[in-house]
Amino acid sequence: MLTFKTYNRKKTVVYTGIIIVLLAFLMVRLVYIMVFESEYLGKKADEIHERERYIKAARGDITDINGNIIATNKTVCTISVIHSQIDDPEKVISVLSEKLSMDRDKIKELVEKVSAREKIKSNCPKEIGDEIREYNLSGVKVDEDYKRYYPYDEMASKVLGFTGADNQGIIGLEVQYEKYLKGKDGYILTETDAGGIELENVAEKRIESVKGNTLRTSIDINIQMYAQQAAEKVYTMKKARYVSIIMMNVNNGEIMAMTNVPEYNLNSPYELTDDLKQKGGKEQDMLNKMWRNQCINDTYEPGSTFKVITATAGLETGAVTLNDTFSCPGYKIVEDRRIRCHKTTGHGSETFVQATMNSCNPVFIEVGLRIGVDNFYEYLKKLGILSKTGVDLPGEASAIIHKKENVGQVELATMSFGQSFQITPLQLLRAVSAVINGGKLVTPHFAVSASDCEGKSVKDFQYKEISGVIKEETVNNMRYVLEKVVSEGGGKNGIVEGYDIGGKTATSQKLPRNSGKYISSFIGFAPASDPEVIAICIIDEPEGVYYGGTIAAPVIKELYENVLPYLNIDKSD
């Protein structure tokens, strides 16, 4: 019998040795993986095991200056069915169709559809969701969710804006202050198997959501409502295309009201308003039109209201004094152009104060030409016409204005009485504010402060102000002249019993000039001697009488009659 020889034994030992060396090497490799790479690999493994379920954060409220809530959240329910878990489809169908008042056949179709999860209805009121939950139907899921809710529906719709499906701001203040409003989502971390089925008995990590900050704005709902009502009234009466009103604190730029009628319902922002529906057009274009904030997103030819700026520049540069006398023959010839006054027979002999009260174009042309292009543009710049106002709303438009080097005598002449360029209503309001508030160019704005859900202040918003753009003397002269415009001149319809009002009217012909379409406007402030508030009303394409002094001034008058006493602004002696 053959036996295992010494060399056989030796080789067995050699082989076993090799294997032991290999295993030792693998042990080292294991030590490396399980000690040194353990943290990295463990984390990677956790990442694939963990599933995050978000707890949606409630969006912060928006309040007016007095803390009245103007945008908040409402709990709504989403009803869905899980096909595989339904054991009594008949009952499910009948309960859901009854409670949701939906078509039975449609629900039947959804219930019988073989899918992981079928949504029956979203955004249904919490009460109905609770009722459905009461039935305890297996396979029917009621999930709660937040939906943005605007208690005042249409109020300040074009300022506030609204939110989208994920509760994110889409336009208006909602998107401008997204950072503050959105809050922080919480989440529940659960571990799952490879199929995504959550494991029981594994401790879940839960991080609660944090509600977004409350945004306090300078809007005052009472003033806003007054403004909106006044605008609506004239909108209906004059069958205008739209009517805008802005009211602002003249000294710090806080906007108290901004309305653009027709407003739309913030709780259904994708439903066209009735008049838009009648006009027809592509749905998305119509919606964009409906959401547009004309005070900020659109520009217009200011017309005579702009004479405030020309007068200011004239007084500042010494091109004119209040008592300079002029003669208006009803037109003015500049180079080869004959530019007419609105009063074709002419105003005759008049002082500068009278010329302003008469809104006399030839006089302002003369003043403008005296000022000269350089100085004129200097003051446009100082009064913020050449830049955006910096208002805290998205999509602000810039002025459309001649380049300085292209401005000749004719251009300067027309610009002097507010034609041949376009600005936003808010730019004009801001410029006039600077003229009458003592020469301070403010930043118009809405946001005042943000605070967390416990009321602790998170941020006080600060805005840029430039002081001393206008001399004190000019400020006083302009207050005087503009008060005269209202008390004795073209703005008589803006007189408010018991108050001194300063202001200027405008009636601008829309382009093309022979279209017969006008924009009537009035800008007025109170009290005239020491202004606190300023407001502008713009009526786009009124039917019938279209003079700013006749139709726009009464709107501001009506607003002031309500608001000035409300704001406790002292009556004049």
Added chain:
Amino acid sequence: MTENRNKKRNKKKTVSYFDYNLLFIIIFLIGFGLVMLYSTSSYTAQMKFGSSTYYLKKQIIAYMLGFAAMFLLIFVDYHVWKKFALWIYIGSLLSVLVVLSPLGVTLNGARRWINIGIGTVQPAEIVKLGLIIFLAFCIDRMSKGLRKAGIYIKLMLFVLVAVGMIFVITSNLSSAIIILGIGFVMLFVASPKYSHYVYTILAGAMCGGLFLLVEKLVLKSFRFNRFSVWLNPEEYAQSGGFQVLQALYAIGSGGILGKGLGNSIQKLGFVPEAQNDMIFTIICEELGLIGALAVIALFVFMIWRFMIIANNAPDLFGAMLVVGVLAHISLQVVLNIAVVTNTIPNTGVTLPLISYGGTSVLFIMCELGLVLSVSRRIRYEE
């Protein structure tokens, strides 16, 4: 014959040796393996078959058969197998051919199993046992000639026939490698020479390299892709790297002390087929580095016992049987752990006695029966 039997009886009276150490390790590993198999497979078994003990039950049945076979083999004189060696070898090769018949079963895209009515059998496992017995028999017959290259090549051809059939017919690369390894190691131990084997390895390495080059450039097959995956599994996470990556996550997340028995998360479907080739990763995850090293230590001890038994075997045939089993089990352990730790490219090798798999269990138990049977014949020198 009678004389022989008397002789045996005499020996039994004077020296009765049995390697209880090895038997103990075997039983311990099997027990441990069943616990780990249950831990690893219960969740997926519940999900797939509605019974958490689906895999466990089948494995226990395989072990019961395995134990019966092992004890039978322990008490049967292993020399009996010499007479049947050639037939066993031919029979095992025929079983591979059965795969091509209608009895062949395709699982996971590979046709590697045959249906025997009560379950499926993997012929590759049969071939491993068949080759060990047949090669031990040949070596016993031709030991003198093994010095000659001619005889070596002749015997190597027997090995290559089995390797080729497994590789070509069942396209099972890993089993082919193991069978090649078993044959090579048995011939290496049997021969007094080293040079043949060094040349073989060099030639093999060259062939392998050439093979890969052809695969890459001409066939663009998935086998070369394995190499890319091996070098950078995270980049191929969506394709071939998934299994390896999941295995690494399991091993790595175990840390030093592990998550505790039963607490693996990777076994919940993340590591594909965790109860088969990848069971070691779950051992790592649940029992940590300590547990993993302990398991390797057990295998080292087991291999050590094989070596002792081989070196003390009463005759060349018995010793070669043990060397064959030693080669088989040691290669599978090394390859399995090397694969799951991404030390070598991915290829499916089970971890002996622990991985799920009926045929593997049954035939390894047979092999262990042979080894223990050999150990019974060891004589102490007086």
